[in-house]
Amino acid sequence: MQRSKAESEEAGRALGHGGTINADICIIGAGSGGLSVAASTVLLGMKVVLIEKHLMGGDCLNTGCVPSKALIAAARRAHDMRTAGQFGITAVEPQVDATAVNDHIKSVIAGIARNDSVERFTGMGVEVIHAAARFRDKSTVEAGDTLVKAFRFVIATGSSPDVPAIPGLDKVPYLTNESIFDLRQPVGHLVVIGGGSVGMELAQAYLRFGAQVTVLESLKALGRDDPELSDVVLKHVRAEGLVVREGVRVERVSGWPGAVQVMITTPEGVVETVEGTHLLIAAGRRPNVQDLNLEAAGIKYDKRGIMVSSGLVTSNRRVFAIGDVIGGQQFTHVANYHAGIVFRRALFRLPAKVRNELIPWVTFTDPELAQVGLTEDQARQKHGTIQVFRWPYHENDRAQAERATEGFVKVVTDRKGAILGAGIVGREAGELIQIWSLAISQGLKITAMTEWIAPYPTLGEISKRAAMGTYALTAGKPLVRKMVGLLRKLG
Template sequence: MSTRKYRLQVEGMTCAGCEKRVERALSSIGAKNVEANFRRGEAGFELPEPIGIEQAKEAVHKAHYKAGEAEAVHQQKGSAIRDEGGEDYDFIVIGSGGAAFSAAIKAAEYGAKVAMIERGMIGGTCVNIGCIPSKTLLRSAEIQYLAKNHSFLGLHTSAGPADWKKLVEQKDELVKRLRRQKYMDLIDEYGFELIRGEARFINEKTVEVNGDELTAKRFLIATGASPSIPDIPGLKEVDYLTSTSLLELKELPKRLAVIGSGYIGLELGQLFHRFGVEVTLMQRGQKILPGYEPEISEAAEKALTEQCIRFIAGATFERVEQNGDLKKIHVTVNGEKKIVEAEQLLVATGRKPNTDALNLQAANVQVGPRGEVLADGYLRTTNPRIYAAGDVTLGPQFVYVAAYQGGIAADNAIGGLARKVNLDVVPSVIFTDPAIAAVGLTEKQAKERGYEVRTSVLPLDAVPRALVNRETTGLFKLVADAKTGKLLGVHLVAENAGDVIYAAALAVKFGLTAEDLRESLAPYLTMAEGLKLAALTFDKDVNKLSCCAG
């Protein structure tokens, strides 16, 4: 008996219990492989002949939910585009980072003939110049800092000068090993072809690489992003650094000036400061991390200022000049002219998509004002043959988001599915010390969406783990729907915030309430216990509770 797969919009689902009721209703008429999702407001299922979609809608209606638009999903075993002919490949992936490899692996598993085109280093930003190299050096800086600075009486620790050159060599060895294990070795494992060179579209289904013309049934643009350089007079004539070249320095400077204090500036600024470099972070705005909760921004700035990192806020950058090895950054702050001098200058003012060389207009692919590839919820561009995923779309700039999108792009382009991207719950982490993490809505965003909001702010000195660590600068903030108690957002500045935020992401994703957190057992003397204590803070003063009394 043949079946047909559908995706049906369902209004009125608000929780996991609603999902179960919809799934039971559809199963009762003979639907198979039913999966409802209240957050996406949809249900996916297969209907054996002769059951029709109208019967499915009626079943949903009888379960007291509203059935909306239904979409037939054309799914086949193997590649869904094999019946198209004449092209060199089923799928050409341009780029070789997280999104590209996720898509290429998924497409190969469908049985598609896949080629990957890369003009530079295999592996993209994360493994080569981003997450891996920066975080391993951040860990070394943390160890160096703790050896010299701690709050425990009776401990007499010290650390000599760091051998920066050896640390960089060790970092490079790790990058080389992971690039081989997690990227290059997988090319043969999954059997797709790697083509070295610059890809340039000639028309809607053809790219030119090294003088050769290659055609494909489907394409994925996953070329990532690179540092964006602001238009400051004199900057182009100065030997400035980016996040890439900074981590390739052979020796530490005495002073480092940083233009920009987003996550890159904060992480790398603290990294070099902990190795004895005098660091000055400069920004146009009055507050660091303006997109975060105000309490989070203030706590983060307080923690880093306590570590003697210098901030200059509200700066207008007049010009930059260089005399020998000395860089001079001329700024105006509150009408007062200042000059910041440093041996090295890091420019950390965001990233721009790598689309300039692709000749996208020849492929009828539209880009946005910053050169980002425009893609719909299914990751299709304005050319239905071509998809886009990862940083090149200027969505959330995280490798795990890129990999998620790459898999969806392959499912849709090659598998014939109609999967829609859902980025409602994306955790973010800034790997400073203390770390900064967030997931879900801020208080302001929640109000803008029409929620009646309750918030809870828990200082870190109310968290036992922070007390025993003797590191109490930071806080937890919860944002909840005042009517239902559901968590809408979680934000924190704390040690291990990056680990805590995954539990928070699950709570937000699955609609847990503050009461759910209060009624769940939290292991004592963990930073994650702060989630429960922050939930208690909605209604109680946790300082008046005994240990574990929550």
């Protein structure tokens, strides 16, 4: 069937060909943040253009959150098979089919991809251009053969793996999060450079698939988290067999496909060589600002990313920047949070601002590690006198039934009881942290967290029991005890 002229022009624009488009808002980057802005603004009748040079859904869908959690889910099943004996079920060594695991990952991506597809967004009325974007001036972007002039722009180009300048690395095959999810063969010994969230999650997953895994970290593994919490994770993964070497300096890399050697210097100054079959670089992220020609638009940036105000406005007042490209906390939910702020500011002119203290994060190791707000050390530095409340998983009936008794909830308040932060290490920590995130967002005191009813038996009771610690502190005060004594005498 022959297309109409209008249909042909629309298809041409989707491929990056289409003359000049005038838009209310132009979004560069179709990752989580960019898609959120596009979906919300087009519903209000705005003329929206979305430019993406690679894959719809961005890093999260294709090479980040989604494939990594699919991989972790598969690894968890393998681990459950090995540890089933504690439930009275005969434990077996799983037969891991690396090709089938990869098919599982691709299937999960495909199941979600339709929600982020070009077809879905063009059906909503968004003009989608598949091309690289480059600013021509403060109000014009070039994408393929198309010029886009817009009243507002949103840069949501995300980030990419940061590959450190290690001697020899350019001559050795290595993996990043952009390539590891394409592996379809078994891994013998995975050497991971970087002990942050990404490195530790993938390290434990491949360990559970039967590989040997060594993590090399220059400082402290999981160093951005409360050490009291992260130490529980490190103790657990080491007990599983993961080798985590902290405080080492990587000197050089050599080798060939299937055999890599990493020369390190230990904290004691001893030079050693770690050998493996595969090398994974998980040493952080860098913002995707290259080739955008930001200078032409008067947009300031540095190696950490695009500089923005608390309202996510760049040095060009027409342009917002959100998500990983501005540095800071690089999580999918942060990009979505930023998208909501842009929506309120750009369309309704509301004075919305970023509140970083509201942003939770989760490391999906087993046990999980979650945090929102200030850690204990940060709270002491900022507020001086604080209160800390804890409750262990092993005192929870559901945790006992699930044989998941490792971990605890930790809550930090100021001396008046205002919640400053919460951290959780243990089963489903990413789910349990959400009620504390809500509490902080609403400015609640710790006493408010004792007043909701947790269904029994659930892990959620652990959070309530941690909050109940405030009554123990109150009961220990001489004045309170004296008052209770007087009331008892009154009958």
